[in-house]
Amino acid sequence: QVQLVESGGGLVQAGDSLRLACAASGRTFSVYRMGWFRRAPGKEREFVAAISWSGGSTYFADSVKGRFTISRDNAKNTVYLQMNSLKPEDTAVYYCAAGPDSGSHYYTGIFYDSWGQGTQVTVSS
Secondary structure (H helix, E strand, O other), X not given: OEEEEEEOXXXXXXXXXXXXXXXXXXXXXXXXXXXXXXXXXXXXXXXXXXXXXXXXXXXXXXXXXXXXXXXXXXXXXXXXXXXXXXXXXXOEEEEEEEEEOOOOOOOOHHHOOEEOOOEEEXXXX
């Protein structure tokens, strides 16, 4: 497993942008898939975005396609989630996750074995 620490959350207005970062330490970061999930109040955790170990493949939930991008810097052991055109429905606690990259199951939380503590994103209307 790896240890993950998210940063970059905050309170913004609708239409604004935020960039979340997730710093990893521990085992070799570069072989892990990385994902972002979120949990809104009263709702279940949902997939947001993921990136393969090489950064060559990315995956997004339909609700964020075209607005969010995910990237990674393996030299810095960090993955980023750039969130543009934020909407009130994006309000949630955002969690970074890591897991061995098998080339599939990027959307499913059970295939990630390390999780961060979460960072709050609040979008006001």
